[in-house]
Every structure is written in structure tokens, then in C-alpha cells.
Amino acid sequence: MADQGTHFWFMTFIAVSEQGTVVVHHDGHITPPPNTTRYDLKRALERRIVKQYPELSEAKVIAFDAQPNQL
Numbered sequence: 001m002a003d004q005g006t007h008f009w010f011m012t013f014i015a016v017s018e019q020g021t022v023v024v025h026h027d028g029h030i031t032p033p034p035n036t037t038r039y040d041l042k043r044a045l046e047r048r049i050v051k052q053y054p055e056l057s058e059a060k061v062i063a064f065d066a067q068p069n070q071l
Contacts, residue, residue, distance in 0.1 A: 005029035009066040011045055015059035024056060029069055041066050 010027035026049050032041050042064050050056050 004069055005031040006069055007032060007041075007066050008069045009041070009045060010064070011042070011049065011061055012063040013049075013056050013059040014062045015056060022059075023062075024053075024059065030066075032066075038066060 005028075008027070008029050010025065012026075013024045015022045015024070026045075030041070030045075042061070045064075046061060050059075
């Protein structure tokens, strides 16, 4: 198994346009810097995703979670 971050996260966006409604899901793993809050992590991941997919710039996040990756 490849090295993984300390936390697993997911984020789901919804975008509504004249063409219809689109729901987009992203997930992954990350090791956040010390003292990172859940809010900080959500905002950083949202910016990273929108930078990679600019068409999501007007989309709304409808779900987000980050949990320790270790079971």
C-alpha cells in the first residue's frame, strides 16, 4: 500500500446552471499541518479543487468531512 496521509477527506459540490444540475464528488488523503482546523482544511481543499476545476468556482459545497485515516 502506498504512503497515505493522516486524514481521509471527501467533498461534494453541487452546481446549478441553465444546462442542469451537476453533483461532483472528490476525496483523498492528506496530512494537514499542525494546528490546522477542520475549517482551514475545508477551505484549503476547496480552493485546490476549484483551481484544478475552475468550472466549480460557482458551485456550492454540500458535504465535507475529514477523519483520521487510521482505523
